[in-house]
Amino acid sequence: MRARSVVSHVLLAAVALAFLYPLIFAVATALKPPGETFATTSLLGSELRWRNFADVFDYVPFHRYILNGVLVAGAGTLVVLAASALSAYAFAALRWRGREGVFLLFLATLMVPQEVLVVPMFLLMQAFGWVDSYQSLIFPWAFTAFGSFLLRQFFRSVPRELREAARIDGAGELRTFLQIMLPLARPAMGVLAVFTFITYWNSFLWPLIMINDVTERGTVPLGLRLFFGQNGNEWHLVMAASIVSLLPTLLLLIALQKHLVKGIAAAGLAGR
Protein backbone atom coordinates (compact mmCIF):
# COMPACT_ATOMS: atom_id res chain seq x y z
CA MET A 1 0.00 0.00 0.00
CA ARG A 2 2.77 2.45 0.95
CA ALA A 3 4.80 1.51 -2.09
CA ARG A 4 1.80 2.16 -4.32
CA SER A 5 1.36 5.58 -2.77
CA VAL A 6 5.02 6.45 -3.38
CA VAL A 7 4.79 5.37 -7.02
CA SER A 8 1.59 7.37 -7.44
CA HIS A 9 3.23 10.46 -6.02
CA VAL A 10 6.36 10.13 -8.15
CA LEU A 11 4.18 9.78 -11.24
CA LEU A 12 2.04 12.71 -10.22
CA ALA A 13 5.12 14.86 -9.71
CA ALA A 14 6.37 13.85 -13.17
CA VAL A 15 3.02 14.81 -14.71
CA ALA A 16 3.05 18.14 -12.88
CA LEU A 17 6.59 18.83 -14.06
CA ALA A 18 5.67 18.07 -17.67
CA PHE A 19 2.58 20.23 -17.27
CA LEU A 20 4.61 23.16 -15.98
CA TYR A 21 7.34 22.66 -18.58
CA PRO A 22 6.15 25.58 -20.78
CA LEU A 23 6.56 27.96 -17.85
CA ILE A 24 9.94 26.51 -16.83
CA PHE A 25 11.02 26.76 -20.46
CA ALA A 26 9.86 30.39 -20.56
CA VAL A 27 11.90 31.30 -17.49
CA ALA A 28 14.96 29.49 -18.85
CA THR A 29 14.66 31.23 -22.23
CA ALA A 30 14.12 34.58 -20.53
CA LEU A 31 17.55 34.15 -18.94
CA LYS A 32 19.40 33.23 -22.14
CA PRO A 33 21.81 35.72 -23.74
CA PRO A 34 20.67 37.28 -27.05
CA GLY A 35 20.78 34.97 -30.05
CA GLU A 36 20.87 31.73 -28.09
CA THR A 37 17.16 30.86 -28.13
CA PHE A 38 17.43 28.55 -31.11
CA ALA A 39 21.18 27.98 -30.89
CA THR A 40 21.16 24.97 -28.58
CA THR A 41 18.71 22.28 -27.62
CA SER A 42 19.63 22.63 -23.96
CA LEU A 43 17.17 24.37 -21.69
CA LEU A 44 19.73 26.79 -20.25
CA GLY A 45 21.93 29.22 -22.16
CA SER A 46 25.64 29.85 -21.67
CA GLU A 47 24.90 32.15 -18.74
CA LEU A 48 21.95 33.28 -16.63
CA ARG A 49 21.38 36.76 -17.93
CA TRP A 50 19.14 38.50 -15.39
CA ARG A 51 19.71 41.76 -17.25
CA ASN A 52 17.10 40.64 -19.78
CA PHE A 53 14.40 41.57 -17.32
CA ALA A 54 15.82 45.07 -16.94
CA ASP A 55 16.14 45.28 -20.73
CA VAL A 56 12.40 44.67 -21.10
CA PHE A 57 11.73 47.78 -19.06
CA ASP A 58 14.24 49.74 -21.16
CA TYR A 59 12.64 48.69 -24.44
CA VAL A 60 9.05 49.56 -23.57
CA PRO A 61 7.38 51.28 -20.62
CA PHE A 62 6.41 48.00 -18.97
CA HIS A 63 6.18 49.68 -15.57
CA ARG A 64 3.54 51.89 -17.15
CA TYR A 65 1.48 48.88 -18.27
CA ILE A 66 1.73 47.41 -14.80
CA LEU A 67 0.59 50.67 -13.16
CA ASN A 68 -2.26 50.98 -15.67
CA GLY A 69 -3.23 47.40 -14.98
CA VAL A 70 -3.24 47.94 -11.22
CA LEU A 71 -5.24 51.15 -11.60
CA VAL A 72 -7.88 49.65 -13.91
CA ALA A 73 -8.17 46.33 -12.06
CA GLY A 74 -8.13 48.03 -8.65
CA ALA A 75 -10.77 50.61 -9.50
CA GLY A 76 -12.89 48.02 -11.30
CA THR A 77 -12.75 45.72 -8.31
CA LEU A 78 -13.87 48.49 -5.95
CA VAL A 79 -16.86 49.36 -8.13
CA VAL A 80 -17.81 45.70 -8.50
CA LEU A 81 -17.60 45.09 -4.76
CA ALA A 82 -19.65 48.17 -3.87
CA ALA A 83 -22.40 47.67 -6.44
CA SER A 84 -22.62 43.92 -5.85
CA ALA A 85 -22.75 44.15 -2.07
CA LEU A 86 -25.45 46.85 -2.11
CA SER A 87 -27.73 45.02 -4.52
CA ALA A 88 -27.05 41.65 -2.90
CA TYR A 89 -28.26 43.11 0.39
CA ALA A 90 -31.42 44.36 -1.28
CA PHE A 91 -32.06 40.91 -2.76
CA ALA A 92 -31.18 38.89 0.32
CA ALA A 93 -32.29 40.91 3.32
CA LEU A 94 -34.99 43.36 2.27
CA ARG A 95 -38.55 42.65 1.24
CA TRP A 96 -39.82 44.75 -1.61
CA ARG A 97 -42.25 44.60 -4.46
CA GLY A 98 -40.70 43.35 -7.70
CA ARG A 99 -37.77 41.69 -6.00
CA GLU A 100 -38.08 38.27 -7.64
CA GLY A 101 -38.66 39.76 -11.08
CA VAL A 102 -35.64 42.05 -10.91
CA PHE A 103 -33.50 39.21 -9.61
CA LEU A 104 -34.53 36.99 -12.51
CA LEU A 105 -33.63 39.77 -14.91
CA PHE A 106 -30.22 40.00 -13.23
CA LEU A 107 -29.68 36.28 -13.70
CA ALA A 108 -30.76 36.47 -17.32
CA THR A 109 -28.00 38.98 -18.08
CA LEU A 110 -25.44 36.33 -17.11
CA MET A 111 -26.35 34.51 -20.33
CA VAL A 112 -25.31 37.37 -22.61
CA PRO A 113 -21.85 36.83 -24.07
CA GLN A 114 -19.45 39.76 -24.01
CA GLU A 115 -19.20 39.77 -27.80
CA VAL A 116 -22.85 40.79 -28.19
CA LEU A 117 -22.17 43.79 -25.98
CA VAL A 118 -18.84 45.04 -27.33
CA VAL A 119 -20.16 46.47 -30.59
CA PRO A 120 -22.89 48.69 -29.10
CA MET A 121 -20.66 49.36 -26.09
CA PHE A 122 -18.14 50.88 -28.45
CA LEU A 123 -20.79 53.33 -29.67
CA LEU A 124 -21.75 54.09 -26.08
CA MET A 125 -18.13 54.86 -25.25
CA GLN A 126 -17.93 57.12 -28.29
CA ALA A 127 -21.06 58.94 -27.11
CA PHE A 128 -19.53 59.38 -23.64
CA GLY A 129 -16.25 60.57 -25.16
CA TRP A 130 -14.55 57.67 -23.38
CA VAL A 131 -12.70 56.08 -26.28
CA ASP A 132 -9.06 55.46 -25.32
CA SER A 133 -9.65 56.15 -21.62
CA TYR A 134 -9.29 54.36 -18.30
CA GLN A 135 -13.02 54.79 -17.59
CA SER A 136 -13.88 52.77 -20.67
CA LEU A 137 -11.87 49.86 -19.27
CA ILE A 138 -13.33 50.14 -15.76
CA PHE A 139 -17.06 50.85 -15.90
CA PRO A 140 -18.69 48.86 -18.71
CA TRP A 141 -17.94 45.49 -17.05
CA ALA A 142 -18.27 46.57 -13.42
CA PHE A 143 -21.99 45.84 -13.13
CA THR A 144 -22.23 42.12 -13.67
CA ALA A 145 -24.89 40.08 -11.96
CA PHE A 146 -22.33 37.52 -10.88
CA GLY A 147 -21.17 39.49 -7.84
CA SER A 148 -24.73 40.20 -6.68
CA PHE A 149 -25.55 36.53 -7.07
CA LEU A 150 -22.52 35.32 -5.12
CA LEU A 151 -22.97 37.77 -2.23
CA ARG A 152 -26.72 37.26 -2.10
CA GLN A 153 -26.17 33.57 -1.41
CA PHE A 154 -23.90 34.60 1.44
CA PHE A 155 -26.18 37.24 2.95
CA ARG A 156 -29.06 34.78 2.91
CA SER A 157 -27.13 32.50 5.26
CA VAL A 158 -27.00 35.24 7.91
CA PRO A 159 -29.78 34.67 10.47
CA ARG A 160 -32.61 37.16 10.25
CA GLU A 161 -32.56 37.60 14.03
CA LEU A 162 -29.17 39.29 13.79
CA ARG A 163 -30.56 42.05 11.61
CA GLU A 164 -33.69 42.37 13.66
CA ALA A 165 -31.64 42.76 16.83
CA ALA A 166 -29.68 45.55 15.16
CA ARG A 167 -32.91 47.24 14.13
CA ILE A 168 -34.35 47.02 17.65
CA ASP A 169 -31.15 48.63 18.88
CA GLY A 170 -32.00 51.52 16.59
CA ALA A 171 -29.71 50.89 13.64
CA GLY A 172 -31.02 51.93 10.19
CA GLU A 173 -30.64 49.81 7.07
CA LEU A 174 -27.40 51.46 6.03
CA ARG A 175 -25.85 50.98 9.45
CA THR A 176 -26.99 47.35 9.64
CA PHE A 177 -25.50 46.78 6.22
CA LEU A 178 -22.18 48.47 6.97
CA GLN A 179 -21.60 47.30 10.53
CA ILE A 180 -23.27 43.88 10.69
CA MET A 181 -23.52 42.38 7.22
CA LEU A 182 -20.36 43.58 5.48
CA PRO A 183 -17.94 42.40 8.19
CA LEU A 184 -19.62 38.99 8.14
CA ALA A 185 -19.32 38.81 4.38
CA ARG A 186 -15.59 39.41 4.35
CA PRO A 187 -14.61 35.91 3.08
CA ALA A 188 -17.10 36.02 0.20
CA MET A 189 -16.09 39.60 -0.63
CA GLY A 190 -12.46 38.49 -0.67
CA VAL A 191 -13.14 35.73 -3.18
CA LEU A 192 -15.11 38.10 -5.38
CA ALA A 193 -12.35 40.71 -5.16
CA VAL A 194 -9.59 38.32 -6.22
CA PHE A 195 -11.58 36.92 -9.14
CA THR A 196 -12.60 40.36 -10.31
CA PHE A 197 -9.09 41.74 -10.08
CA ILE A 198 -7.65 38.87 -12.09
CA THR A 199 -10.40 39.08 -14.70
CA TYR A 200 -9.66 42.78 -15.21
CA TRP A 201 -5.91 42.19 -15.20
CA ASN A 202 -6.08 39.49 -17.88
CA SER A 203 -8.81 41.07 -19.99
CA PHE A 204 -7.74 41.36 -23.62
CA LEU A 205 -10.51 41.74 -26.21
CA TRP A 206 -12.10 44.90 -24.78
CA PRO A 207 -8.84 46.82 -24.13
CA LEU A 208 -7.74 45.78 -27.62
CA ILE A 209 -10.84 47.48 -29.02
CA MET A 210 -10.78 50.53 -26.76
CA ILE A 211 -7.18 51.58 -26.28
CA ASN A 212 -5.34 53.24 -29.18
CA ASP A 213 -2.45 54.73 -27.25
CA VAL A 214 -1.04 51.56 -25.73
CA THR A 215 2.12 53.26 -24.48
CA GLU A 216 0.03 55.65 -22.37
CA ARG A 217 -3.01 53.66 -21.32
CA GLY A 218 -2.29 50.06 -22.24
CA THR A 219 -2.75 47.28 -19.69
CA VAL A 220 -0.31 44.40 -19.36
CA PRO A 221 -1.78 42.03 -22.00
CA LEU A 222 -1.89 44.89 -24.53
CA GLY A 223 1.65 45.92 -23.70
CA LEU A 224 2.86 42.37 -24.02
CA ARG A 225 1.21 41.97 -27.41
CA LEU A 226 2.71 45.25 -28.63
CA PHE A 227 6.13 44.20 -27.38
CA PHE A 228 5.72 40.84 -29.08
CA GLY A 229 4.73 42.51 -32.33
CA GLN A 230 7.75 44.83 -32.30
CA ASN A 231 10.44 42.52 -30.94
CA GLY A 232 9.07 39.16 -32.04
CA ASN A 233 12.53 37.89 -32.98
CA GLU A 234 14.13 38.64 -29.65
CA TRP A 235 12.56 35.70 -27.95
CA HIS A 236 14.62 35.98 -24.77
CA LEU A 237 13.10 39.43 -24.19
CA VAL A 238 9.61 38.31 -25.19
CA MET A 239 9.81 35.48 -22.65
CA ALA A 240 11.09 37.87 -19.99
CA ALA A 241 8.14 40.18 -20.72
CA SER A 242 5.73 37.23 -20.52
CA ILE A 243 7.12 36.21 -17.15
CA VAL A 244 6.81 39.79 -15.90
CA SER A 245 3.14 39.90 -17.00
CA LEU A 246 2.17 36.65 -15.33
CA LEU A 247 4.10 37.17 -12.11
CA PRO A 248 1.46 39.31 -10.32
CA THR A 249 -1.28 36.72 -10.94
CA LEU A 250 1.04 33.95 -9.79
CA LEU A 251 1.83 35.80 -6.56
CA LEU A 252 -1.89 36.37 -5.95
CA LEU A 253 -2.52 32.67 -6.46
CA ILE A 254 0.19 31.65 -4.01
CA ALA A 255 -0.87 34.20 -1.41
CA LEU A 256 -4.54 33.32 -1.58
CA GLN A 257 -4.47 29.67 -2.59
CA LYS A 258 -6.71 28.35 0.20
CA HIS A 259 -9.44 30.95 -0.35
CA LEU A 260 -9.27 30.61 -4.09
CA VAL A 261 -9.84 26.90 -4.07
CA LYS A 262 -12.71 27.33 -1.63
CA GLY A 263 -14.09 30.16 -3.71
CA ILE A 264 -14.12 28.16 -6.92
CA ALA A 265 -15.68 25.24 -5.12
CA ALA A 266 -18.38 27.44 -3.60
CA ALA A 267 -19.06 29.69 -6.55
CA GLY A 268 -18.62 27.02 -9.17
CA LEU A 269 -18.96 29.56 -11.93
CA ALA A 270 -17.04 32.86 -12.21
CA GLY A 271 -16.80 34.06 -15.80
CA ARG A 272 -13.76 32.40 -17.23
Next chain:
Amino acid sequence: MRRGEQWSALAFATPSVLGLGLFTLFPVGMAVVMSLFSWPMLGTSEFVGLDNFRYLFGADPTFVAALRNTFVFTGLYVPLNIVLALALAFWINRSRWKNLWRVLFFIPAITPMVANAVIWKLLFQMVGREPNLLADGRTALLSVVAMSVWQGFGYNMIVFSAAINELPRPVLEAAAIDGASGLRRLVSVQLPLMSPALFFATIMTVINALQVFTQPYILTAGGPGNATSTLVMNIYQAGFQSRDLGLAAAGAWVLFAIILLVTAVQFVGQRRWVHYES
Protein backbone atom coordinates in the same frame (compact mmCIF):
# COMPACT_ATOMS: atom_id res chain seq x y z
CA MET B 1 -44.02 45.05 4.29
CA ARG B 2 -42.91 48.36 5.71
CA ARG B 3 -42.92 51.32 3.38
CA GLY B 4 -39.43 52.28 4.50
CA GLU B 5 -38.11 48.92 3.43
CA GLN B 6 -39.36 49.46 -0.12
CA TRP B 7 -37.49 52.75 -0.36
CA SER B 8 -34.26 51.54 1.16
CA ALA B 9 -34.32 48.47 -1.11
CA LEU B 10 -34.62 50.82 -4.05
CA ALA B 11 -31.62 52.79 -2.83
CA PHE B 12 -29.53 49.67 -2.32
CA ALA B 13 -30.36 48.17 -5.70
CA THR B 14 -30.08 51.36 -7.73
CA PRO B 15 -26.35 51.34 -8.64
CA SER B 16 -26.51 47.78 -9.98
CA VAL B 17 -29.86 48.24 -11.71
CA LEU B 18 -28.68 51.42 -13.44
CA GLY B 19 -25.31 49.90 -14.34
CA LEU B 20 -26.82 46.71 -15.74
CA GLY B 21 -29.46 48.67 -17.58
CA LEU B 22 -26.96 51.02 -19.19
CA PHE B 23 -24.11 48.58 -19.83
CA THR B 24 -25.99 45.34 -20.52
CA LEU B 25 -29.70 45.68 -21.29
CA PHE B 26 -29.36 48.76 -23.46
CA PRO B 27 -26.45 47.33 -25.53
CA VAL B 28 -28.32 44.04 -26.01
CA GLY B 29 -31.28 45.90 -27.49
CA MET B 30 -28.96 48.13 -29.45
CA ALA B 31 -27.18 45.07 -30.88
CA VAL B 32 -30.47 43.79 -32.29
CA VAL B 33 -31.09 47.10 -34.03
CA MET B 34 -27.52 47.38 -35.30
CA SER B 35 -27.54 43.91 -36.80
CA LEU B 36 -30.32 45.07 -39.13
CA PHE B 37 -28.41 48.12 -40.32
CA SER B 38 -25.48 48.82 -42.50
CA TRP B 39 -23.59 50.65 -39.78
CA PRO B 40 -20.12 51.88 -40.65
CA MET B 41 -17.96 53.17 -37.81
CA LEU B 42 -17.82 56.53 -39.59
CA GLY B 43 -20.63 57.82 -41.78
CA THR B 44 -24.37 57.31 -41.83
CA SER B 45 -26.16 54.07 -41.16
CA GLU B 46 -28.96 52.62 -43.19
CA PHE B 47 -31.61 49.95 -42.57
CA VAL B 48 -30.86 46.84 -44.62
CA GLY B 49 -33.10 44.17 -43.06
CA LEU B 50 -31.44 40.78 -42.94
CA ASP B 51 -28.70 41.64 -45.44
CA ASN B 52 -25.93 41.34 -42.85
CA PHE B 53 -26.99 37.79 -42.02
CA ARG B 54 -27.34 36.92 -45.69
CA TYR B 55 -23.83 38.22 -46.30
CA LEU B 56 -22.39 36.22 -43.39
CA PHE B 57 -23.79 32.93 -44.62
CA GLY B 58 -23.35 33.75 -48.32
CA ALA B 59 -20.66 36.04 -49.65
CA ASP B 60 -18.46 36.39 -46.55
CA PRO B 61 -15.25 34.52 -47.36
CA THR B 62 -14.37 33.73 -43.74
CA PHE B 63 -17.55 33.45 -41.66
CA VAL B 64 -18.53 29.88 -42.50
CA ALA B 65 -14.96 28.70 -42.05
CA ALA B 66 -14.83 30.50 -38.71
CA LEU B 67 -18.09 28.85 -37.70
CA ARG B 68 -16.76 25.42 -38.61
CA ASN B 69 -13.46 26.03 -36.77
CA THR B 70 -15.33 27.18 -33.68
CA PHE B 71 -17.40 23.99 -33.66
CA VAL B 72 -14.36 21.77 -34.22
CA PHE B 73 -12.49 23.61 -31.47
CA THR B 74 -15.42 23.21 -29.06
CA GLY B 75 -15.94 19.57 -29.99
CA LEU B 76 -12.31 18.75 -29.21
CA TYR B 77 -11.64 21.16 -26.36
CA VAL B 78 -14.62 20.36 -24.14
CA PRO B 79 -14.24 16.55 -23.89
CA LEU B 80 -10.45 16.79 -23.51
CA ASN B 81 -10.78 19.43 -20.82
CA ILE B 82 -13.46 17.53 -18.87
CA VAL B 83 -11.80 14.10 -19.07
CA LEU B 84 -8.38 15.44 -18.12
CA ALA B 85 -9.82 17.53 -15.28
CA LEU B 86 -11.81 14.56 -13.99
CA ALA B 87 -8.92 12.10 -14.17
CA LEU B 88 -6.51 14.41 -12.39
CA ALA B 89 -9.12 15.38 -9.80
CA PHE B 90 -9.54 11.70 -8.81
CA TRP B 91 -5.81 11.21 -8.84
CA ILE B 92 -4.81 14.19 -6.70
CA ASN B 93 -7.65 13.61 -4.24
CA ARG B 94 -5.91 10.48 -3.01
CA SER B 95 -2.79 12.47 -2.24
CA ARG B 96 -2.01 14.05 1.09
CA TRP B 97 -0.76 17.16 -0.71
CA LYS B 98 -4.00 17.70 -2.57
CA ASN B 99 -3.85 21.47 -2.14
CA LEU B 100 -0.36 21.71 -3.62
CA TRP B 101 -1.43 19.83 -6.77
CA ARG B 102 -4.57 21.90 -7.10
CA VAL B 103 -2.54 25.11 -7.07
CA LEU B 104 0.10 23.78 -9.48
CA PHE B 105 -2.40 22.67 -12.13
CA PHE B 106 -4.37 25.87 -11.70
CA ILE B 107 -1.44 28.18 -12.52
CA PRO B 108 -2.02 28.66 -16.28
CA ALA B 109 -5.74 29.13 -15.70
CA ILE B 110 -5.02 32.30 -13.76
CA THR B 111 -2.06 33.78 -15.65
CA PRO B 112 -2.83 36.10 -18.59
CA MET B 113 -3.92 34.20 -21.68
CA VAL B 114 -1.77 36.46 -23.86
CA ALA B 115 1.37 35.50 -21.92
CA ASN B 116 0.49 31.78 -22.06
CA ALA B 117 -0.12 31.95 -25.79
CA VAL B 118 3.11 33.85 -26.48
CA ILE B 119 5.08 31.20 -24.56
CA TRP B 120 3.42 28.39 -26.52
CA LYS B 121 4.08 30.18 -29.77
CA LEU B 122 7.81 29.87 -29.11
CA LEU B 123 7.37 26.26 -27.94
CA PHE B 124 5.71 25.37 -31.23
CA GLN B 125 8.58 27.00 -33.14
CA MET B 126 11.11 25.01 -31.14
CA VAL B 127 9.52 21.67 -32.01
CA GLY B 128 11.68 21.84 -35.11
CA ARG B 129 9.26 20.56 -37.70
CA GLU B 130 8.98 22.30 -41.05
CA PRO B 131 6.50 23.89 -41.48
CA ASN B 132 5.92 24.21 -37.76
CA LEU B 133 2.70 22.92 -36.23
CA LEU B 134 1.05 26.35 -36.23
CA ALA B 135 1.91 27.08 -39.84
CA ASP B 136 0.56 23.77 -41.16
CA GLY B 137 -3.14 23.95 -42.00
CA ARG B 138 -3.68 20.34 -40.89
CA THR B 139 -2.24 20.78 -37.39
CA ALA B 140 -2.81 24.46 -36.61
CA LEU B 141 -6.26 24.11 -35.06
CA LEU B 142 -5.20 21.01 -33.12
CA SER B 143 -2.26 22.97 -31.74
CA VAL B 144 -4.58 25.77 -30.62
CA VAL B 145 -6.76 23.14 -28.90
CA ALA B 146 -3.74 21.62 -27.15
CA MET B 147 -2.59 24.97 -25.82
CA SER B 148 -6.14 25.84 -24.70
CA VAL B 149 -6.65 22.56 -22.86
CA TRP B 150 -3.33 23.02 -21.08
CA GLN B 151 -4.27 26.50 -19.95
CA GLY B 152 -7.93 25.85 -19.10
CA PHE B 153 -8.53 22.45 -17.51
CA GLY B 154 -7.16 23.36 -14.06
CA TYR B 155 -10.31 25.28 -13.33
CA ASN B 156 -12.61 22.31 -13.83
CA MET B 157 -10.14 20.11 -11.97
CA ILE B 158 -10.68 22.20 -8.85
CA VAL B 159 -14.46 22.11 -9.30
CA PHE B 160 -14.38 18.30 -9.63
CA SER B 161 -11.88 17.87 -6.84
CA ALA B 162 -14.24 19.76 -4.53
CA ALA B 163 -17.17 17.65 -5.73
CA ILE B 164 -15.26 14.43 -4.98
CA ASN B 165 -14.62 15.71 -1.45
CA GLU B 166 -18.36 16.11 -0.95
CA LEU B 167 -19.21 12.54 -1.96
CA PRO B 168 -21.11 10.89 0.92
CA ARG B 169 -18.80 8.46 2.69
CA PRO B 170 -21.46 5.92 3.78
CA VAL B 171 -22.63 5.39 0.18
CA LEU B 172 -19.08 4.80 -1.07
CA GLU B 173 -18.37 2.40 1.78
CA ALA B 174 -21.60 0.52 1.19
CA ALA B 175 -20.64 0.05 -2.46
CA ALA B 176 -17.21 -1.24 -1.44
CA ILE B 177 -18.70 -3.68 1.08
CA ASP B 178 -21.13 -4.95 -1.55
CA GLY B 179 -18.07 -5.94 -3.55
CA ALA B 180 -18.28 -3.44 -6.39
CA SER B 181 -14.97 -3.17 -8.24
CA GLY B 182 -13.10 0.12 -8.52
CA LEU B 183 -14.31 0.81 -12.05
CA ARG B 184 -17.85 -0.20 -11.18
CA ARG B 185 -17.84 2.14 -8.15
CA LEU B 186 -16.58 4.96 -10.37
CA VAL B 187 -19.14 4.52 -13.13
CA SER B 188 -22.18 3.51 -11.10
CA VAL B 189 -21.71 5.42 -7.86
CA GLN B 190 -19.17 8.25 -7.91
CA LEU B 191 -19.84 9.78 -11.33
CA PRO B 192 -23.65 9.78 -10.93
CA LEU B 193 -23.25 11.41 -7.53
CA MET B 194 -21.06 14.08 -9.13
CA SER B 195 -23.32 14.58 -12.12
CA PRO B 196 -24.62 18.04 -11.11
CA ALA B 197 -21.03 19.35 -10.95
CA LEU B 198 -20.21 17.62 -14.25
CA PHE B 199 -23.28 19.10 -15.89
CA PHE B 200 -22.55 22.58 -14.68
CA ALA B 201 -18.88 22.44 -15.65
CA THR B 202 -19.78 21.16 -19.12
CA ILE B 203 -22.25 24.00 -19.70
CA MET B 204 -19.74 26.66 -18.68
CA THR B 205 -16.87 25.06 -20.60
CA VAL B 206 -18.93 24.86 -23.80
CA ILE B 207 -19.96 28.50 -23.49
CA ASN B 208 -16.34 29.57 -22.98
CA ALA B 209 -15.11 27.40 -25.84
CA LEU B 210 -17.61 28.91 -28.28
CA GLN B 211 -16.15 32.33 -27.41
CA VAL B 212 -12.52 31.38 -28.08
CA PHE B 213 -10.50 34.36 -29.31
CA THR B 214 -7.21 35.19 -27.60
CA GLN B 215 -5.41 31.88 -28.18
CA PRO B 216 -5.80 31.78 -31.98
CA TYR B 217 -5.41 35.56 -32.19
CA ILE B 218 -1.92 35.38 -30.65
CA LEU B 219 -0.82 31.94 -31.87
CA THR B 220 -1.89 32.05 -35.52
CA ALA B 221 -3.89 35.24 -36.19
CA GLY B 222 -6.46 32.88 -37.71
CA GLY B 223 -4.12 31.35 -40.23
CA PRO B 224 -2.76 29.68 -42.18
CA GLY B 225 -5.50 30.80 -44.56
CA ASN B 226 -8.61 30.57 -42.40
CA ALA B 227 -7.57 27.36 -40.69
CA THR B 228 -7.88 28.75 -37.17
CA SER B 229 -10.11 31.80 -37.48
CA THR B 230 -13.00 31.66 -35.02
CA LEU B 231 -16.41 33.29 -34.65
CA VAL B 232 -15.27 35.93 -32.17
CA MET B 233 -12.24 36.67 -34.29
CA ASN B 234 -14.59 37.16 -37.22
CA ILE B 235 -16.75 39.54 -35.16
CA TYR B 236 -13.68 41.49 -34.06
CA GLN B 237 -12.35 41.79 -37.60
CA ALA B 238 -15.71 42.78 -39.07
CA GLY B 239 -16.33 45.43 -36.44
CA PHE B 240 -12.97 46.87 -35.61
CA GLN B 241 -10.77 46.21 -38.60
CA SER B 242 -13.28 46.44 -41.46
CA ARG B 243 -15.22 48.94 -39.28
CA ASP B 244 -18.55 47.42 -40.25
CA LEU B 245 -20.38 47.50 -36.91
CA GLY B 246 -23.67 46.19 -38.30
CA LEU B 247 -21.99 43.09 -39.65
CA ALA B 248 -20.18 42.56 -36.35
CA ALA B 249 -23.46 42.86 -34.45
CA ALA B 250 -25.05 40.30 -36.75
CA GLY B 251 -22.14 37.91 -36.19
CA ALA B 252 -22.45 38.41 -32.43
CA TRP B 253 -26.14 37.48 -32.60
CA VAL B 254 -25.32 34.30 -34.47
CA LEU B 255 -22.90 33.46 -31.67
CA PHE B 256 -25.49 34.26 -28.99
CA ALA B 257 -28.09 32.12 -30.75
CA ILE B 258 -25.68 29.19 -30.91
CA ILE B 259 -24.84 29.56 -27.21
CA LEU B 260 -28.52 29.66 -26.26
CA LEU B 261 -29.35 26.69 -28.46
CA VAL B 262 -26.48 24.51 -27.27
CA THR B 263 -27.19 25.37 -23.63
CA ALA B 264 -30.91 24.65 -24.04
CA VAL B 265 -30.16 21.28 -25.64
CA GLN B 266 -27.92 20.40 -22.71
CA PHE B 267 -30.61 21.38 -20.22
CA VAL B 268 -33.12 19.17 -22.00
CA GLY B 269 -30.61 16.34 -22.17
CA GLN B 270 -29.66 16.53 -18.50
CA ARG B 271 -32.74 14.54 -17.43
CA ARG B 272 -31.10 11.43 -18.82
CA TRP B 273 -27.92 11.62 -16.80
CA VAL B 274 -27.94 14.27 -14.07
CA HIS B 275 -29.12 13.16 -10.63
CA TYR B 276 -30.04 15.71 -8.04
CA GLU B 277 -30.48 14.70 -4.44
CA SER B 278 -34.06 15.21 -3.44
